[in-house]
Amino acid sequence: MTRRSKSCFRVIEAWLPFWSRPENQILQAEMTDHLSAGPEERTDDRQGYRNGSYERQLTTRVGTLELEVPRDRKGEFQTALFQRQERSEKALVLALMQQGPTGRLHAPREGDHH
Numbered sequence: 001m002t003r004r005s006k007s008c009f010r011v012i013e014a015w016l017p018f019w020s021r022p023e024n025q026i027l028q029a030e031m032t033d034h035l036s037a038g039p040e041e042r043t044d045d046r047q048g049y050r051n052g053s054y055e056r057q058l059t060t061r062v063g064t065l066e067l068e069v070p071r072d073r074k075g076e077f078q079t080a081l082f083q084r085q086e087r088s089e090k091a092l093v094l095a096l097m098q099q100g101p102t103g104r105l106h107a108p109r110e111g112d113h114h
Contacts, residue, residue, distance in 0.1 A: 031070040
């Protein structure tokens with residue numbers, strides 16, 4: 001590894017905590033979609049309630065992301081970012097490729113080349 005690539009990895013490692021924030025926001029948005037209601041929101045469409053979160057580490061080539069995965073009371077919520085047993089960058093990349101710009105999952109359209 002060259003001096004330049006080592007320097008690049010140090011910069012990326014310094015940014016890892018900042019990359020966890022958008023991932024955690026995606027997790028919260030997925031929970032909102034799952035429950036059909038935001039935190040403390042009262043709606044007739046609500047499908048359940050939040051029940052805290054648990055910490056999860058996601059390993060990437062440049063370091064480990066610290067994630068807060070939300071839970072629902074029924075234990076039915078499962079994120080599209082990774083499966084319960086997956087903790088790798090590959091799982092994260094594949095899940096993000098399936099998401100549109102809003103962070104919501106979308107079906108591949110004709111002409112999509114991922």
